[in-house]
Amino acid sequence: MLETSDLKELGLPIRLSRPIRINSARTVAEVIVRPTITSKELNEDFAEITGVASEGFPLSTRVFEFDLQESDHVIVRAAENSLPLIVCRDGEVIVNFDIPATQAFHFADSKRPIYTYLPGFNIHKIPTMIRRPLSNFVQSVYSRRKGSVAHDYSKLPLTSFEFVIFLLNKVLARHLEYKDRVFQWPSGKRAVFVSLHDVDTGGFLGRRERDPLFRIEEKHQIHSTWFIPTGLxxxxxxxxxxxxxxxxxxxxxxxxxxxxxxKPFAEQRVEALKKSFLAEPENFPTGMRTPKLLKSNHLFNLLERSCPALRYDTSFSEGIVPYYLWLNGRQSKILEIPITVPTDIGVYNKLHGIPRSRRYEAILEAQIARTRKLMEVGAVISIVTHPEKDLSERPELLDIYDQYLLYIKSCPDIWFATAGELFRYWTGDSWYSAG
Ligand SMILES: [Zn+2]
Structure with a gap:
């Protein structure tokens, strides 16, 4: 049984350059497969677009029974058992695996940091002067990256589903010699830019409109989302x-x-969120970012069950467009808007081989390298900065952010959206869906 599809049934702003045929026969394998592209040329093209080799990408999916005909041409097969995954027949592209199944994923809970077991210990009570160099040092020891940092960031951190979508579009576009972008944005824009901020301490709310990071964004007319602890x-x-x-x-x-x-801190913190104005309907859709990106299935599960105002998260750096979080084996209602551009301080900590005077420039290079790649494929360009004196508000880092915004503002056809606007568009919850 072959059915024609353009993947509209997934309800996502995705457009393939032409319809595909989907096999829906008996499942012969429920497996993790590494897709192999049989054509060397196509394989190289694909690696160039995404920065990843297809065989290095395990897919968890179902593969169907398929009678190969004499004239069929297998474009992609499973490395493990040679099962055909994508087949070309009489100019049509047949997909022989379960595409929606590749949306499922599992993430491991963060380990609770040892220092949080010390009674009365509060990381923010340690003077910044000591805390920051210490944590920077620890991070640089653990980061084993060598070579060009900008080069590292030209690889895209695709989810399995995004990988499949790009692979399909590449196979389809090759026949048409047609380079269409697969993710669709309002008014035919090519990509979307989203700015986010982590507010860690009370300084920012004291400085308000005088805050230098706030003022740089005002200057560039960027509207953004500021993630703030309810305690502040x-x-x-x-x-x-x-x-x-x-x-x-x-x-x-x-x-x-x-x-x-x-547990039991998640329960207490979620109660504080529910009592704050962030949980009121006027703040819809409320998003979040976890401190230090520590996360657990339990926390998101609790939020989904008990705090319906919380609609999206921005604590993951896998993926280049939004997707629903999977919690304990099921798809949740919380939309993930992944962070796709490296954070200033994150890159800084990886730059040990580089002289101090060159480091700030290297941060900008890495951020622009990733941004270019994201723009090329038409994805979400999302960046996080911290309005803290020892982080993004160091004079050199403020200057980098100013230059970065100058760059992104100079790029044509970018949709400048807030995270909330992007949420509404992606979930089809608004006037954007008209187009
Ligand atoms: Zn933070």
Whole structure:
């Protein structure tokens, strides 16, 4: 049984350059397969687009029974058992595996940091002067990257599903010699830019409109989302300057406590969120970022069950377009908007071989290398900065961000959206869906 499809049934803003035929025969294998592209030329083309080799990409899916005919041409097969995955027959492209099944994924819970077991210990009570160099040092020891950092960031961190979509489009586009972008954005824009901020301490809410990071974005007319711990939010008044200037406010834990994902702290913090104005309908859709990106299935599960106002998360760096989080083997209602551009301080910590004077420039190079790649494939360009004196508000890093925004503003056909606007568009929950 072959059915024609353009993947519209997935309800996502995806457009293939032409329809495919989907096999729906008996399942012969429910497996993890490494897809092998049989044509060397196509294989190289694909690796160039995505920065990843197809065989290095395990897919968890179902493969169907398939009677190969004499004239069939197998374009992609499984490395393990040679089962045909994508076949060309009389100019049509037949897909012989379950595409939606590749959306499923599992993420491992973060380990609770040892220091959070020390009674009365609070990472923010350690003076910044000591805390920051220490954590930078620890991170640089653990990062074993060598070679060009900018080169590393030209690889795309695709999810399995995105990999499949790009692979299909590449196979289809080759026949037509037609280079269409597969992800669709409003008004025919080629990619979307989203700016996000982690507010870790109270300084920013004291500086308000005078804050240098805030002012750089005002200058470039960027509206963004500021993730703030509920413990710093005395009420809506504290963030009125953000809301009134077209910005959004999201959740960054309660006290920026690194125990957030773990029982019983998750329960207590989620209660604080539910009592804050972030959970009120006027803040819809409320998004979040976990402190230090520590996360657990338990935390998201709890949020989904008990705090319907919380609609999206931005704590993952896998993927280049939004997707629903999978929790304990099921798809949740929480949309993930992944971070796709490396964070200033994250790159800085990887730059040990480079002289100090060159490091800031190298951060910008890495960020632009990734941004170019994302633009090429028409994805989400999302970046995180920290309005903290010892992080993105170091004078050199402010200058890098200013230059980065200057660059992105100079690129044609970019949709500048807030995370909330992107959420509404992707979930079809708005006027954007008209096009
Ligand atoms: Zn933070």
């Amino acid at each position: 939010l005395t009420g809506k008044k504290a963030v009125e300057f953000l809301l009134q200037s077209g910005n959004e406010v999201g959740w960054h834990g309660d006290k920026h406590d690194h125990r957030l994902p773990f």
